Amino acid sequence: MSHPTVYLQGRTAIRVVLVFGFAYFLSYAMRAINAVIAPALSTDLQLTHADLGLLSAAYFMGFGLMQLPIGVWLDRHGPRRTESALLLFGAVGAAIFASSETLLGVWIGRALIGVGVSACLMAAFKAFRVWYPAERQSQLGSWMLVMGTAGALSATVPVAMLMPLIGWRAIFFGVAAALLLAAWILHRGLLDVEQAMASNEAGQKTKGTAAAKSSARTDTGYAAIFADPYFRRMALLGAVHQGGFMALQSLWAGPWMITVLGMSVEQTSHVLFLFNFALLIAYLGLSWWAPRYVAYGQRAGLPVLKVVAVGLTLAVLVQILMVVLPYPDSWWLWIVFAVAITVTTLGQTHVSLAFPTSLVGRANSAFNLTLFIGAFSVQWGIGLLVDWFAAQGWDGAAAMRMAMACYLLLQVFALWRFVREWSIQAPAIAL
Numbered sequence: 001m002s003h004p005t006v007y008l009q010g011r012t013a014i015r016v017v018l019v020f021g022f023a024y025f026l027s028y029a030m031r032a033i034n035a036v037i038a039p040a041l042s043t044d045l046q047l048t049h050a051d052l053g054l055l056s057a058a059y060f061m062g063f064g065l066m067q068l069p070i071g072v073w074l075d076r077h078g079p080r081r082t083e084s085a086l087l088l089f090g091a092v093g094a095a096i097f098a099s100s101e102t103l104l105g106v107w108i109g110r111a112l113i114g115v116g117v118s119a120c121l122m123a124a125f126k127a128f129r130v131w132y133p134a135e136r137q138s139q140l141g142s143w144m145l146v147m148g149t150a151g152a153l154s155a156t157v158p159v160a161m162l163m164p165l166i167g168w169r170a171i172f173f174g175v176a177a178a179l180l181l182a183a184w185i186l187h188r189g190l191l192d193v194e195q196a197m198a199s200n201e202a203g204q205k206t207k208g209t210a211a212a213k214s215s216a217r218t219d220t221g222y223a224a225i226f227a228d229p230y231f232r233r234m235a236l237l238g239a240v241h242q243g244g245f246m247a248l249q250s251l252w253a254g255p256w257m258i259t260v261l262g263m264s265v266e267q268t269s270h271v272l273f274l275f276n277f278a279l280l281i282a283y284l285g286l287s288w289w290a291p292r293y294v295a296y297g298q299r300a301g302l303p304v305l306k307v308v309a310v311g312l313t314l315a316v317l318v319q320i321l322m323v324v325l326p327y328p329d330s331w332w333l334w335i336v337f338a339v340a341i342t343v344t345t346l347g348q349t350h351v352s353l354a355f356p357t358s359l360v361g362r363a364n365s366a367f368n369l370t371l372f373i374g375a376f377s378v379q380w381g382i383g384l385l386v387d388w389f390a391a392q393g394w395d396g397a398a399a400m401r402m403a404m405a406c407y408l409l410l411q412v413f414a415l416w417r418f419v420r421e422w423s424i425q426a427p428a429i430a431l
Contacts, residue, residue, distance in 0.1 A: 007131060007132050007133050008131045008132060008193070008197070012193060013131075013132070015189070015193075016127060016131065016190065016193055017124075017140065017143060017144075019185055019186055019189050019190055020079075020083075020120070020123065020124035020127065020144065020186075021124075021143070021144060021147035021148075022147075022182055022185065023083060023087065023117070023120045023182040023185075023186060024120045024121055024124060024144055024147055024148045024151065025147050025148060025150055025151035025154070026090075026117065026120075026151060026175070026178055026179060026182055027117035027120040027121070027148065027151065028147075028148035028149065028150075028151035028152050028155075029151035029152060029154050029155045029175075030059065030090075030094075030113050030117060030151075030155075030175065031059060031152070031246065031249070031250045032151070032152040032155040032156075032249055032250045032276070033155040033159060033171075033250075034052075034055070034056045034250060034251050034254075035155070035156075035249070035250060035251050035252075035253050035254035035255075035272060036155060036156055036159045036160055036163075036254060036265075036268075036269055036272065037159065037163065037168045037171075038052055038056075038251065038254055038255060039258070039265055040163060040167075040168050041055070041106070041168065044168075045101075045102070045103055045106065047103065048383075048387060049255075049383045049386045049387045049390075050380075050383045050384050050386075050387045051103055051383075052251070052255075052383060053251065053379050053380045053381075053382060053383020053384065054107070054380050054383065055103065055106060055107055055110060056110070056250060056251040056379055057247075057375070057376045057379040057380040058107045058108075058110040058111040058114065059110050059111070059113055059114040059250070060114060060246070060247075060372045060373075060375040060376035060379060061111055061114065061372075061376050062093075062110070062111035062112060062113065062114025062115040062118065063114035063115070063117070063118045063372045064114075064118075064369050064372035064373055064375075064376060065115070066086070066114075066115050066118035066119070067118065067122070067365040067366065067368050067369035067372065068222065068362075068365060068366065068369060070082065070086075070118060070119050070122055070361075070365045071122070071221075071222070071361045071362030071363070071364065071365030071366060072221075072361070072362060073119075073361075074119070074122060074123060074126045074361030074362075074364075074365065075126075075221075075358065075359070075360075075361040075362060078126075078194055078198075079119070079123035079124065079126045079127045079190075080123075080127075080186055080187065080190045080191065080194050081187075082119050082123055083119040083120060083123035083186055084183045084184075084186040084187035085183075086115065086116050086117070086118060086119050087116050087117070087179050087180075087182050087183035087186065088116065088179075088180070088183055089112050089115045089116040090112065090113050090115065090116015090117050090179045091116065091176045091177075091179040091180045091183070092112055092116070092176075093108075093109045093110065093111065093112025093113035093114075093115065093116055094109065094113055094172045094173070094175040094176035094179060095109075095172070095173065095176040096108055096109035096112060097109030097110055097113065097172045098168075098169045098170070098171075098172035098173045098175075098176065099169070109172075113175075116179060117179075121144060121148070121368070122361065122364045122365050122368055124140075124144050125141065125144075125352055125360070125364045126360060126361045126364065128140045128141070129352060129357055129360045130197070130357055130360075131193075131197055134353060135291065136291070137349050137352060137353060138286075138287075138290045138291055138294065138345075138346060138349045139287045139288075139290065139291045141345050141348065141349045141352075142283050142284070142286045142287030142290065142345060143283075143287055145283045145342075145345055146280055146283045146284050146287065149276055149279045149280040149283060150280060152249065152276040152279070153273060153276045153277060153280065156269050156270075156272040156273040156276060157269050157270060157272075157273045159171060159269075160265065160266060160269035221359050221362045222362055222366060224359075225355065225359065225362060225363050225366050226366060229421075229424045230354065230424050230425060230426050231351065231354075231363075231366070231367070233417075233418060233421050233424050234347060234350070234351050234367065235366075235367060235370040236370075236414050236417060236418070237308075237312070237347065237414055237415070237417075237418045238344065238347060238348070238351075238367060238370055238371050238374070239370040239371060239373055239374030239377075239414075240374055240378075240410055240411055240413075240414035241312050241315070241341070241344060241411060241414060241415070242341075242344040242347075242348070242371050242374070243370070243371040243372060243373065243374020243375040243376075243377075243378060244374055244375070244378040244407060244410075244411065245315075245341050245344070246371065246372075246374075246375040246379075247374075247375045247376075247378035247379035247382065248378075249275075249276075249279075250375075250379070251379055252379070252382055252400075252404075253272060253275065253334065254268055254272060255400065256322075256400060256404075257271055257272070257331065259396045259397050259400050260326045260397045260400050260401060261326065261327070261328050261330065261331060262328055263328065263331075271331045271334065274335060275334045275335060275338050276338070278335045278338045278339055279338040279339075279341075279342065282338060282339040282342040283342055283345070286342050286343075286345065286346070290346060294307055294346060304346050304347075304349075304350055305347070305350065305422075307343055307346060308343045308344065308346055308347045308350075309415070309418065309419055310343075311340050311341070311342070311343030311344075312340070312341075312343060312344070312411075312415055313415065314336075314340040315337055315340040315341050315411075316408065316411050316412060316415065318333050318336045318337045318340060319337060319404070319408055319411070320408060321333050322334070322337070322404070323401050323404050323405050323408065326397060326401060348364075348367065350426065351363060351364070351367045351426075352364050353426075354426035378407060381403075381407070382400075382403045382404070382407060385399075385402070385403035385406055386399045386400050386403045387399075389402045389403065
């Protein structure tokens, strides 16, 4: 699929971002909500730390398993139809989660939620790559993450306030209704845009040749992507750092505040609100700063991957302080961590621009798959490590700190590999 000569502008361009943003808002809220409802889930369903990690990771498993087929569907059928259809599965999953009485039942429900929202960001990236100019990609990506982080904010203090009033089951029934609404808005609200852009694009390519090339790329797309040394370099970093951050944000940040820092559930919800609010402001700042000062391709500015390396180095140093300073006042380190970790979105944009538009759905989805493999592994792995250290006689706070220390060693290794392989560059940046 080649770039159209005319890109979206004005109200239509804003409408597309808002429609995709609403779905991603819900996706991110579902990713983060277990950090707040974890105590209630553990009590109601009698869950261990490992059970809780496995349950939360079910979202990432469902999400990750869908990434490779989603890439093909996005390139063949477009973002509107792909995402609106999948959101229906998310609505069913939320209803199952709300009505289940066993670990297996809520696990299936959460996995289906992951399946349902698995295209929310990749569908947006596919539409942005084809319908907007390349120089706006990092800004659009940051805007989506702003809306996603707003979803994470909605899963902190608002959820904590609703929990005593209606309980977590009623909240998830409400989520099911919201996901149905998002599916309808996507299916109906973007139909005219998709038709107009498809018509415009059809006039820009030679039918027979383009179709043959598209077919060939469909057959070899994933093989070429996973074989690319640049992709493998970025995938390891993304899985460990970005995926691991997703695991912390969506679950372990909450238990850390309660178990390690000794906070109450209410205090934890307020810190998580500040944490996600800082993340939102940082993404907003990045959406302004990156297009002006960060270099993609031949454009002047700070080399994007060096910015990523510096930001992640700061994130690692802050996490080290979090482990060695287990005091209530150290909660502010999570705020600094949230600001530093936002550089990972620059790396994700870099991957999106490194492959042709006919492969961008698969390239983005392949990279996203690595993120969610990392998120699943870190989320469940920390739970297993906490229980293991506890079985060796460590108290809860010490066990959680040791589990985090193990994850930090993995981060240091991934960052070292990323810097060591500096000579491996992207195949082509589309700017």
